[in-house]
Each structure stands twice: as C-alpha cells, then as structure tokens.
C-alpha cells in the first residue's frame with residue numbers, strides 16, 4: 096500500500112481517521128493551528144484532544160467561483176462536532192440548497208487528493224451526509 100500523509104497536520108489517519116486539536120488545559124478552548132499561548136485566556140499549557148467525527152452543519156456557503164483548477168460549485172461549511180467548530184468542505188452531496196441545510200448531520204470522511212512522484216498519497220478530509 097502506498098504511504099499516506101495527511102494534507103493538514105491536525106488530520107490523524109489510521110483505522111479511525113479523526114481531527115485532533117490543541118486544547119488549552121486552563122480554559123478548554125480548542126485550536127487546530129499550533130499556538131504558543133491560548134487566544135482565549137493566555138495560558139500556555141495545551142493537551143491534544145480528539146474531535147468527534149460526527150457533527151452538524153451550523154453554517155455553509157455554496158461556492159460558485161474559485162481559483163482556476165478548483166472545481167465549482169462546492170460547499171464550504173462550518174460543522175459543530177460536539178462543541179468544536181470545524182471549517183471544512185462538504186463532499187458526497189449535491190452542492191445546492193435542496194441538498195444542504197443547516198442542522199444537517201454529517202460525518203468526517205477522508206480521500207486521496209493526489210500523489211507525488213514516489214507514490215506517497217496526500218489525504219484530505221471533508222464531511223459527508225450521515226445516514
């Protein structure tokens with residue numbers, strides 16, 4: 096099997112792919128980017144928190160125009176995963192208002208987005224409708 100690397104460092108691959116956040120040990124605020132201090136309280140202690148892989152759509156935009164090479168339309172969304180907001184695209188859904196709605200239950204999914212010359216695959220993520 097080809098080696099796989101996550102597109103972003105907060106995507107954890109494996110048997111059960113999930114997102115991982117830095118959680119402030121003082122106030123519990125979660126951040127996906129690496130920080131030296133908490134933006135909410137200024138504390139500097141962080142632990143790693145696994146983010147729920149299911150959530151619901153709390154905001155979305157159907158993107159009709161994008162840079163050349165990016166297929167449109169697509170759905171950019173904010174998904175609430177058990178209290179943590181995650182920005183991601185919705186996938187495996189028709190990108191129109193008949194199929195995407197606020198409060199829609201979704202789950203994390205991962206997919207290859209390309210491979211380099213050595214065959215190492217880059218893996219991206221999105222959220223798809225949950226049955």
Ligand SMILES: [Zn+2]
Nearest residue numbers: 119122133136
């Ligand atoms: Zn904090």
